[in-house]
Amino acid sequence: MDRTAIMKKPLIYGGLAAALLAVPLLTNGYTQYVVNLVTVYVVLGVGLNILLGYAGQFAFANAAFMGIGAYITAILSSQLGLPFWVCIPAAGVVTALIGTACAVPAMRMASIYLALVTFAFAELMVWVFINWKGVTNGSNGIGVSAPDLFGYVFRGDQRLYYLLLPCCLTMLWLASRILKSYIGRSFVIIRESEIVARCNGIDVSRTKMIAFGLSAFFGGVGGALFAYTVGLVLPQSFGLFQLVIHIAIVVLGGMASLAGAIIGALLLTTLPEFLRDFQSLQEVMFGTALVIVAIFMPRGIAGALTRFGILPREMLVRGIVRERRPVATPGRDQDLEPIGVGVTHD
């Protein structure tokens, strides 16, 4: 890196920070709320991307993780009156533990079954949220009071933003540190080939459990932030539609890319707001957008931007990112007995 680049970097970061801090000056209550949701979905998007994009585990449980985090926050803050700086980490840690536990049976499953079982788990959790009335208050949900810090109440979207933004940035920083570390590299190697990973002395089961746990941690924290943003935790918020949003963020934003998670969160949060004007055609337009982007940019928007040199390749995935396989038999390569490993016939 040359000198000018070194001098430029703090300037860029400083400018970016100032711009982010100034956002509430430009927004009204509605647009600020949308911005707040973006910060929440960045965390959630990063969470699923760790599992799906980096570790290559096709799991659908993140909406459930988000729900668990949101309920923990609601219960701790409203019923026990705990402050946010206890609730948010607690939501993350407890969810991470649940996520790790989920990994144990999940690890033995082939990709498609993993997707189905985690999907079933997510739907089952919604049912639990509805029916475990003593804890979750059923379909009526639990209200979440505005967080406060030494008497300063983050009431209203503009104020809440100054809680969400640092949380979001911290989580992004944390994710980039983890993904660049040994463990992050292990995720990618496992995704590419478990055999290669084993040959390199990577404990595959342990690494997968860490991936699940980390992903759940981000999901839990995201759920906590979501709870503060929306103010009422309802079971229906964590159903199939939430799941679709998460996957769309990762796939459309770009798998195995932190920039992708940010782009995806921005897109998936604002797109439905832009589509409001289309009234009854909203759904059709939304679905069409999903299909078209996924077909024409299967590497997501971040992938496309990288290809055109607009985004730099992320250090971590350079050289290992899977290129289009020329001839493919999807889902099949793992599922058939190998044929053609020759031995003599007498």
Add this chain to the structure above:
Amino acid sequence: MKSAMRNSILAAALLAGVSSAALAEPGVTDDKIRIGTFGPLTGPVSIYGYPIINGAVAVYNEINAKGGIHGRKIEMVYEDDACDAAKTRAAVKKLVHSSDVFAIHGGTCSSAVNAARDEIIASEVPYMVMAMVLDSITSPVAKNMFTTTQTGTLDGVTMVNFVKSIPDVKKVVIVKNTDDWADSHLSTIYPGLKEAGIEVAADIVLERNASDATTQALHSLEANADAVILVTYPNETAVFLREAKKYGLKGPFVGASSQMDMLAVADRAGGIDAISELYVSSYLLEPVDGEKMKEFSELYAKHFPNDKLQTLSFYGMSGAYAFVDALERAGPDLTREGFINALESTSDGFAGPAYCKISFSPENHQGCTEGHIWAVRDGKVVAIGETWPQ
């Protein structure tokens, strides 16, 4: 919490002072009043979107056609919330902060509206419920939030009172959904039954979108009860009644007001004889084809000639009449404060197709509290009063 409330009240007072002096009220011009509405215009529950909203819009359109209120015409702004809590908040915020509406008349899904309650209160926008039925919207009373729809708890009371009036009922079966809407009904049904000494012989879950109710019907049959209480939506009611007929389960069946469109239930259950023993609670004057409903049916059909007439078409009208009445009384110098005061002074107001007179006071923002029972007689749905018919 308290200090914040005081702050906001202070700010409100300040703002009110400023606005009356110099600033025009948001959403009000010399010839227009902008009213926002929101509901599930898309998504799985969109069946409760436009069909309900259009009833209210028909009332507003009719007023506009007659020259408006104090020379101002009502302009509607629509937002979709898909009955999703996060989206409901976004919809309300957009109406308040971006669309600058004067008042909001909207909200169909109970818990989703609840998620936006603090937002509505903070915005101080006069708000009227379109169709949601939870008590929490008006209790505790918030200065700017009103409803004319009958809550689930009151609906439950109507049902229980009717069950009590049926001769020789000792045991009942409850078939229920598990959502907040059902819970609000059950919160008065259980104590009501207990007080009357009626035993709940079986308490059966029938989830939303169930395409089959075989086990529910068989459980009910086994319980051998004197009546079946149905706290379910129309589709599931139809599915249940179909199975009931198949397995020979006898009524009377007492349904919630969700099943008011009895002919639609009959249609889905496979014929009018499937509902011959169904009694449903209702907060409308009469069934859709009733004599007293003619005025309102024609009104709806005039403004939305392509829509199907159903009971949903009338849900939103009472709130619209309450709004229009209060706008008239608030006078030509329209302010939110004046409008809210006018609303609060509503007494025995016209409720259109609803079975009540609307009364609000500073202590009570629940405008309607009466319901009655409908049943089928000679192939037609008729109102039969509040008790078991002799």
Add this chain to the structure above:
Amino acid sequence: MLKVEGISVGYGAIEVLRDLSFTVPKGKVVALLGGNGAGKTTTMNAIAGLIPLRGGEIYMNGERITRQASHKVFAAGISLVAQSRELFPEMTVRQNLELGVLAQTGVSDVVARVEEIYEMFPRLRERAFNRAASLSGGEQQMLATGRALMARPKLLLLDEPTTGLAPIIVSELQKIIRAVNERGYTVLLVEQNTKMALEVADHVYVLRRGGIALSKPRSEIVDTQEIFDAYLS
């Protein structure tokens, strides 16, 4: 018969074949040699229409087959015996053979053709009703070759038939290739086993880093050292 003109193939940023040209004359056995990663299998897959070309043209008997779907290439008379054999694991040997002509319409002598293959590979007759997945490597290679021959192709593409096979079977394979050739089939053989290829080929190409490094008729090759030099140069 087969004319490959300046084809290029790549995956992502990696270019596997660069401006590769060669020909296969009718009735001959042509061997394409090269080390690991030289692009041999890619060449075969490209000819068979299994992977897209980035540039260049391929002609079969003067007919342009570039960018044609694999079934069209097959219809033009080219059959591939893939390195990974690509058998149908759940089907029996006989069913695998029958599938060799399934895509051709109007074939009425399936039984006779199967019989012909059994004569060529008696071992397959013995295992006719075993699942393909249960065959040994050598048997699988026979089956793959037999299945390709069922269609009576004008050109047979043999991709590294000796991979993973014991020496004794390799020499058997040599005989088979010769026998096939004698029956009038043109063969393009891709091999790493130089010795074996030199035994059967009429013409030899050496492929290196996606291009032709050496092209010589077998008769002009006096010393295998020449081949290895081309590998490494």
Add this chain to the structure above:
Amino acid sequence: MGFMTLLTAGLAHGGLYALVALGLVLIYKTQGIVNWAHGELLMVGAFSGYTAFVLVGLPYPLAFLIAVLAGALLGAVMERVAFRGIVHEHHATLALVAIGFSVIIKGLARIPFGADVYTLPPAVDAGPLRFAGAIVTAQSVLTITISVGIALMLLAIFRYTRTGRQMQATQQNLNGARIVGVNTGRIFSITWALAAAVGAVAGLLAGPTSLLYPDMGSEFLLKGFAAAVLGGFYSVTGAIVGGLLVGVIEMLIGGYISTAFQQVSPFLIIIIVLFVRPHGLFGRRPVERV
């Protein structure tokens, strides 16, 4: 509680789940794609049948045919337009495209049919029959018969027709099929059309029991998943057996445990089955390739 009644009711619903599972399995076997939009194919079948039979007034067999063709066409179009080009992409991308289609199809269906719930009359209108202590409707008998019939027909097609054998070859080894000259693109289209047609039949049969609304497919999709997981996701027979089992299990849970659990029974089935056998009840253990 009437065990026989529960059993027959379970089998009748199971027949529908089996048809849904069948479509899922066909597509998955051939292209490795899980079709998350399969429920919508069922919905399209039901609404096409409704339009032709009730709105236009065509005779039932003709309406049936139209619905099946409409479903098949939609399936084939989805495959050709979207999935063929991205079949080698990540499972998540494929899932998202399928979900996108599901959203589009539901959104489009809502434009004409969104404001109400519709009913499709049964194919055979007869009162309930008493049979061996159970109460059975003619429609249930028809559903079971048709689903088993379709499964047998598919098995026959695979075994005895050229196209069927090409499909089988494609399922077992895509590259192998291409090498022996199978036009795999054509096979993909046919597979989707066939799967979608079977889904549309399920929609027509479900119509009289279920109600018709744009979201009707999602519940059947979940049950179809459970059935496919039980059946191992690879076998036509497995899908049928799995479907019937899911139907019966669901009834038994509702009948003997609690109706509150009935709704989540497909999820419980998926979780428990995969917990015990991570590759499905009749599934084989995959072997990893280097």
